[in-house]
Amino acid sequence: MKTTRKDFIKSAAVLGIGSLSMSLQAKSGFISAAPEGIKPVNGKYSLPALGYAYNALEPFIDARTMEIHHTKHHQAYINKLNEAMEKEPSLKNMELEEILMNIQAQPESVRSVLRNHGGGHWNHSYFWTLLKTNTQMGPKFTKLVNNSFGSTEAFKKEFEKQAMRVFGSGWAWVLDQNGKLIIITTPNQDNPMMEMGVSPDQKGKPLLGIDIWEHAYYLKYQNKRADYVNAFWSVLNWDQVEQNINK
Ligand code: MN3
DSSP states (O other), rough: OOOOOHHHHHHHHTTSSSOOOOOOTTTTTTTSSOOOOOOOOOBOOOOOOSSSSSSTTTTTTTTTHHHHIIIIHHHHHHHHHHHHHHHHHHHHGGGGHHHHHHHHGGGGGHHHHHHHHHHHHHHHHHHHHOSSOOOOHHHHHHHHHHHHHHHHHHHHHHHHHHHHOSSSSSEEEEEEETTHHHHHHHTTTOOTTTTSSOGGGGOOOEEEEEEEEEGGGGHHHHOOOOHHHHHHHBBBOOOHHHHHHHH
């Protein structure tokens, strides 16, 4: 069954997930921090600007990794997504979130491309907004963390554990379930808005996520994923996380 925005908002309202304004980002009931540009312009998606320099996250994430990650990996997801749009012109009238929330309803010929590359475009657009050095965990997130995990230390430990558990490539996410935080992981470029792979009790509003693909860290950290995950705390944009709570 096709999930419409209205259905999603309705179910989100039943779950009590936030107050949903009708802004572009909130219309899906899911989007918390995706920047503008997540819908096609003239039928094509394009690479969003980072809003900061490639070396802005040094020494925790190196400039070369950021540049390749942005201009090669992210661009490649967009290119494949645009190829699918060419094959199925009806998709050009849909926003990406709408496509991803209804993956199973998309034409079979492009479904896996939409899942992997549409997911890749959304996830990376979201991820870039979450990176900034020298920010501090805000009061709202601190309160959620204390209510859900008891302490910041316990939360970080659990997040790192989940991130380390991802087999192969994927993502780890922190979701807000009406004031309770949960941590989930998704394989490949799946994300919490997709109907498959995420069980109903794992639904919620994403406050933050981390890219666990080796391309996100291999140049600097090689096989030492734990060091990358640990460094993530130094580049996590807590101001954005705090904003995401209100979206
Ligand atoms: Mn990536």
